[in-house]
Amino acid sequence: METIEKLKILSEDSQYDLACACGTNKYDHRRRGLDGRWLYPVSLPQGGYSVLLKTLLSNACTNDCKYCPLRSESNVRRCTLRPEEIANIFMGYYRRKKVFGLFLSSAVIGSPDFTMEKINSVARLLRERHEYRGYIHLKIIPGASDAAVEQAFSLATAVSLNIETPGNKHCSTLSPRKNYERDIIRPLKLMGKLTGEGMRFSKKKCTTQFIVGASDETDSEIIRYLFRIYDRLNFNRVYFSAYQKGLGNPDIPGEKRQLSMPDGHFLREHRLYQTDFLLRRYGFREEDFLLDKNGNLRLDKDPKQVWADSHPGFYPVRLNSSARRTLLRVPGIGPETVRRILRARREGRIRSIDALGVRGKRADTIRKYVIFE
Structure with a gap:
């Protein structure tokens, strides 16, 4: 050949x-x-x-x-x-x-x-x-x-x-x-x-x-x-x-599982990648991931949002004074946005999400979880 x-x-x-x-x-x-x-x-x-x-x-x-x-x-x-x-x-x-x-x-x-x-x-x-x-x-x-x-x-x-x-x-x-x-x-x-x-x-x-x-x-x-x-x-x-x-x-468990959830395997892969990112970049720990009764991540909602929905007392987060680790728990805020926040705070008070260059649905999500004290 x-x-x-x-x-x-x-x-x-x-x-x-x-x-x-x-x-x-x-x-x-x-x-x-x-x-x-x-x-x-x-x-x-x-x-x-x-x-x-x-x-x-x-x-x-x-x-x-x-x-x-x-x-x-x-x-x-x-x-x-x-x-x-x-x-x-x-x-x-x-x-x-x-x-x-x-x-x-x-x-x-x-x-x-x-x-x-x-x-x-x-x-x-x-x-x-x-x-x-x-x-x-x-x-x-x-x-x-x-x-x-x-x-x-x-x-x-x-x-x-x-x-x-x-x-x-x-x-x-x-x-x-x-x-x-x-x-x-x-x-x-x-x-x-x-x-x-x-x-x-x-x-x-x-x-x-x-x-x-x-x-x-x-x-x-x-x-x-x-x-x-x-x-x-x-x-x-x-x-x-x-x-x-x-x-x-054809006898392995994965063949039978996909009969019941034909498109769920790629979404499950995606949720695991989100979990990995939260561990590496957001300071999440093993116990922070909330699973269903079968021990699996929810497919209808990302794991960070699941954590936020289960910890209402953690919010609202103070955008002008909270630590980096706390800011990363806000849905819609990632490491790059946190860098912008910390940089903007060195120059003065943040008064709106618009000042951070965040627009659209993500901005609407962030507003639900923060205050500009």
Whole structure:
């Protein structure tokens, strides 16, 4: 098979990793190039956006993850790119200024460490042979040895390993072959340790991702793990990928769940992203998320609004004197608006929402919860 034909197949198969697919503007969404490769958005340190070339090294998987369309039992067209092929393809795109960096993952070829050696070889070729010093994101394969993980850290700008499910019960439902503690939690803890304060790789970016809805997990289970990932492992981001009906084994819980809520899976993904943002940027804690009797977030209302409706005594907030943390509890006010408020307060008293440059429905919402004392 020709290299470009393999790239088209493997770029197509990389679409099942849906991180960044849920966004609020056109810059947050993945898009496909004319030659079939998937391009993912990335925020640049100096501001603005660029895109990453995203592909699998191989789709010839030996694993049995029941949610995955590339699982070993599936009838798909299999192929593998050699490390040299990926390195050459990427450098061609990079020299033509088509991409900013590389996002490389893979199915499990034989064993986790064999696969990691191929993944790391791509990065090593780029760094040493091509003298490329730009952005490389490498996926850690579940079950990879400590040595393979550390080598990936030494070569990459960012690394990630999908946590997939909140706990062993759900992992065993979706993949009887995987050992949750050994294959997923152990390397995640190692990643957290390697990027700890004062450690060699403290400046490396670490992320992970949940597959949402393939098992019968609740939002409360995901939120508990989400909080611990940030609190104990100091990861930069957690992503969520809504399971899509028809991609996996027909017997998994996610197939039956979507019969009862056909469009709810993407809205649920969106609510989890809102929850993640509230944890990272708004100072929310695990106990601040109010769930229904089944332990799930409400789909009809965002979690910040749910908290506000349940704490009427917290309001109205004094716009001219309240602390940043308090201001962030006001529906309609986010981190950027808080920065405007604090800046305006240094120059004098705020007398109206209009002075902050907020208009329309969001301004109407804020007025319900603040006073200009």
